[in-house]
Amino acid sequence: MSDSSSTEVLVAILRTEIAGLAPGDRLPSSRDLIARHGVGPVTVSRAIAQLAAEGVVVTRPGSGTYVSARRPRHVDEASDTSWQAVALAGRGQDPVTGLVEADGPADSPQAGTIALHGGYLHEGLQPARALGAALARAARRPDAWHRAPVAGLAPLRAIFARQAGTGVDPEDVLVTGGGQGALSMLFRAIAAPGGPVLVESPTYPGALAAARAAGLRPVPVPMDGDGIRPDLLADAFAMTGARLLYCQPTFHNPTGAVLSAERRRQVVDVTRAAGAFLIEDDFARHLGHGRTVPRPLVADDRDGTVVHLTSLTKPASPSLRIGAVIARGPVMQRLQGMRLVDDFFTARPLQEAAVELVSTPAWDRHLRALSSALRDRCAVLADALARELPDWTLAHVPAGGLHLWLRLPATLTEAAVAGAARAHGVAVNAGRRYFPAEPPAAHLRLGFAAAADPAELTEAVRRLAAATRRPS
Ligand SMILES: Cc1ncc(COP(=O)(O)O)c(C=O)c1O
Incomplete structure (x- = not known):
């Protein structure tokens, strides 16, 4: 236990x-x-x-x-909070409730349930020992509890700049408390409430929730196995007048797609031509399965078009809530101002711990081990699905990330599959939440990183097959 x-x-x-x-x-x-x-x-x-x-x-x-x-x-009294419904009515409809719950770290299914949902590593894949040692070393620093600069600790900014590639300066980096908070800040900072934001379809529900909470209207742009379609992106900019695109070029959540080399340049060019910003959500930089991971778009952008976002929560632990935004020009000043309004700066002990963690050889060893563990798990899950559920369509086996994205046969609905899966002890993510508009078909997102081990993945697929088998 x-x-x-x-x-x-x-x-x-x-x-x-x-x-x-x-x-x-x-x-x-x-x-x-x-x-x-x-x-x-x-x-x-x-x-x-x-x-x-x-x-x-x-x-x-x-x-x-x-x-x-x-x-x-x-224990003694049931409280009455019904007055709040009236007080909150003036705030308008809640754009967020129900959108982020199943990706959140707080989501904990019943004991015995196999977790194919959620977006973080199982504890067994996290670098627990290295994290503990880093936190202990950070705590021993005499300045650990001093105030931190708004933009973050200099060594941590330098680490994120180096990770993004040549051409990125530590001055361009703003340390944040993970990716989600950064996304929320970016949507509020860049686009005016009521306006459109272009997004891949499907996309990360947490981004849709953050955009809607900022008063924005997500507008879907189709993608395929090579990422977002630049031709349709240009049309969407022209039709909506949008000044913002949210995009995940590398190991896209939920599909795992990587924006192809040719499209990477085109997407930035189209965005620049529209006089718009491109938020590059690079959450999966360390989640490659072994092959070379493409350079982030921000590394080749000189005009401040790309606003890059990354985080350490995915390769380390959901509680290492340290991320970074890389931006150039007036938008960076605006973000730093917003940071002061929101929460001043990211907790210094956690920043110090992140520096300690990422600077050790143990971190590189962890990333190598993680990469091969993810590759193995991904193959085990894909093989089991091909064997047990051959009519569930897996468009491609991703080269990185934590998930497989499947289209369900027309005979099944997402709700029925998710409900039957739950009853058989498997937690999955229904596809609907990933679409900014009406979904074109029923999908499921199945994760291979949150389960305890590969054997659990095989067992989960066996249970899914049993749960959805038609009575003969
Ligand atoms: C695509 C994407 N971006 C950002 C995040 C936010 O992650 P965090 O706030 O843990 O850094 C997530 C988490 O699921 C994600 O899937």
Whole structure:
């Protein structure tokens, strides 16, 4: 059992026991709890800390843990928040609810469910030891808790500049708290509310949510196996007058497509000719499966057309919430100003930890191991699907990223497959959320990085086949 799930189990047991105790009664000692429930001291102290934070118990150092005299509010009274529906009505319809939930790190399916949904690495693929060591080294720095510059720590800006390629200056880098917050800031900074933003169709639902929350209207531009179509992009700019394109040229989420070498230049040229910005979401730079990963568009842009965005959450851990925006010209000043309004700067200890992590040989070793693990998992999932579900169409096996994108046969709906999968213990992402407008067909996104191991992937496909088999 993982640390977090054993803590949850112990919290649940203690809650039941506390229900039978009176305020002021003493809980068994930590030593008793360890012996009685067969858990470690860390689990006990986490469980007690959680109950103390909720106000269920109070701890008295040197004396013990006692049932709180004051019951937590939610135990005694059901609160009435219905007034908020009226107060929030003036804010208009919520553009975001329901759009981001299944990609978010907080999404946790029932125990025993195999995770083919979500967009982060399983703990077993994360560089846990290197992360721990980096955080410990960062914490020992005497300036770890000092204020950080708005644009980020100089060494971290230099790392992101180097990663983007020659021609990118550390001065062009703004450190952010991951990719999602950066996206949200970029949409607000670049386009006026009510205006259009061109997006690939399909695309990342978190980007659609952020664009809509900024008051923008996502307009789909078709793509194929070589990425977004430059001819249709030019038409879309002409028809909508848009001044912004959101695009994922490298290992696109959800399809895994890579914008071809020829189109990379064309897409930037078309965007520049429209007098527009191009947000390049380079979230998957470190998720290649072994072959050379193309240079980011920003590395060859001299005019400030491309605003590049990347993040360390995908190759490391969803909680290493460190990312970067690379931009040139007045847009950078605007972003730095916005940063001051939003949250001043990214927490310094996390920035220091990111520098410590990425600067060690362990990071390069991790990236190499990750690349081959992703390649193996991708092949295992694709092979199992070809064997067990041959009428689910996989347009191509991606050379990077974390997902396969499948078109379902016309006899199946996404909702039916996702529901049946859930009932058989497999969590998947239905395709609808990835389309900015009405989807052309039913799709599923199946991830191969969040499951515990390749054997789970094979088992998940067996369950999917069983879940969707027609009764004969
Ligand atoms: C395409 C894409 N961009 C950006 C993000 C945001 O990632 P994070 O905020 O963890 O850096 C995600 C996460 O799923 C993503 O898939």
